[in-house]
Amino acid sequence: MAELNYHEQEKQKNTLRLRSLLKTLPPFAFEFFRGIEPTTSPKTRIAYAYDLRIFFEYILDIHPTLKNKAMDELIIKDLEEITPDHIEMFLEYLTYYTKADPDNPGKIIEYQNDERGKSRKLAAIRTFYSYFYKKRKISNNPPSLVESPKIHDKNIVRLEVDEVARLLDEIESGESLTDTQKKYHNYTKLRDLAIITLLLGTGLRVSECVGLNINDIDFDVNGLKIIRKGGNEMVIYFGEEVEEALRNYLEERLKKQPKAGHEEALFLSMQNRRLTVRSVQNLVKKYSALVTKLKNISPHKLRSTYGTNLYQETGDIYLVADVLGHKDVNTTRRHYAQIDDQRRRKAAKVVKLRKL
Numbered sequence: 001m002a003e004l005n006y007h008e009q010e011k012q013k014n015t016l017r018l019r020s021l022l023k024t025l026p027p028f029a030f031e032f033f034r035g036i037e038p039t040t041s042p043k044t045r046i047a048y049a050y051d052l053r054i055f056f057e058y059i060l061d062i063h064p065t066l067k068n069k070a071m072d073e074l075i076i077k078d079l080e081e082i083t084p085d086h087i088e089m090f091l092e093y094l095t096y097y098t099k100a101d102p103d104n105p106g107k108i109i110e111y112q113n114d115e116r117g118k119s120r121k122l123a124a125i126r127t128f129y130s131y132f133y134k135k136r137k138i139s140n141n142p143p144s145l146v147e148s149p150k151i152h153d154k155n156i157v158r159l160e161v162d163e164v165a166r167l168l169d170e171i172e173s174g175e176s177l178t179d180t181q182k183k184y185h186n187y188t189k190l191r192d193l194a195i196i197t198l199l200l201g202t203g204l205r206v207s208e209c210v211g212l213n214i215n216d217i218d219f220d221v222n223g224l225k226i227i228r229k230g231g232n233e234m235v236i237y238f239g240e241e242v243e244e245a246l247r248n249y250l251e252e253r254l255k256k257q258p259k260a261g262h263e264e265a266l267f268l269s270m271q272n273r274r275l276t277v278r279s280v281q282n283l284v285k286k287y288s289a290l291v292t293k294l295k296n297i298s299p300h301k302l303r304s305t306y307g308t309n310l311y312q313e314t315g316d317i318y319l320v321a322d323v324l325g326h327k328d329v330n331t332t333r334r335h336y337a338q339i340d341d342q343r344r345r346k347a348a349k350v351v352k353l354r355k356l
Helices: 006-022 029-039 042-062 076-081 084-093 115-134 161-173 179-202 206-210 240-253 277-288 299-314 317-324 329-335 337-350
Strands: 096-101 104-112 223-227 233-237
Touching: 006 029, 006 042, 029 042, 029 115, 042 084, 042 115, 076 115, 084 115, 161 179, 161 277, 179 206, 179 240, 179 277, 179 299, 206 277, 206 299, 277 299, 299 317, 299 329, 317 329
Parallel strands: none
Antiparallel strands: 096 104, 223 233
16 A cells, blocks of 8 residues: 555545534534535634534524534434524624633633634634525525625835844854754754745645655655645655755754655655654744744744745736635735835826926
8 A cells, every 4th residue: 555645644644634523513414514514624624523513512502492402313404493592693693712621620711812813713614604504404595685794904014124034044054042942053053044045935724834755845846746735646846045045954854864755855854754744834934033032923924925926026916816725816906905005106106207
């Protein structure tokens, strides 16, 4: 049996995770998740499962006729007992609520949701209801009557040119790190520099980065073979700075002895295992905190930095969408609308009606 690659392993893990979550939902939910499988990713289905679980737990707690039922006793027709008012009450509840920690019942966990969190959960409920409504298994669709929370635009958080330069300098020198961090810096410097340079120079998603194997790099064309979100394979290209950082790291990487099952991984942890998404998130946070205290920089913000720079240089929103792997160019357009506004403001100052 052929060894599974990183993305196939992640798919298996997510499949098992979803099966576990389905046990905490009404029995008929299985039909919904089976029905949307061809058109959604495993991570999307997991997010739906978490959101729906919160919703049904709330309904079973407050609904006058359903509160006497257990989760596994709910049937499809019970969906018709839930009104738009109940859903609006649920959205208000999401603003702030507490729950006992399932792993530590004596501990209480606090939860908060802004308009984006509420909107996402409402979208999950709408998709759930729409599925059964289209199948004619329920006669009404109350979530369709509930207004979505107003989403306020957020500024694009990204690194400025001088901040990018300082970030790369900090990784190379390690001078501002704590004494404990400095002990490990010599072992991880080339790897960390290669990762950050790659994220800044290609706009890769962090999952695409950690999923890279050594043989995914082709220095003849300076290309990387990656698996995009959704499972599509494509080649993206990188420049000289990324090439130099990757070559320097590879000299060190090829001397290491990876653990079994991690032989092909490009980026290794100090335990010689494939680096995880969380590890990359932590190292980005560690180094970026040395450069800026006001910006919460994550791997996704490095992706935004790349997208912003590419759009400012080319003005081609379709190219940015393609390189970043956005299926819908409108997603990209909305994200970089602020830059369009800045360009329009600049255009207003260019044309002079009277020479001074």
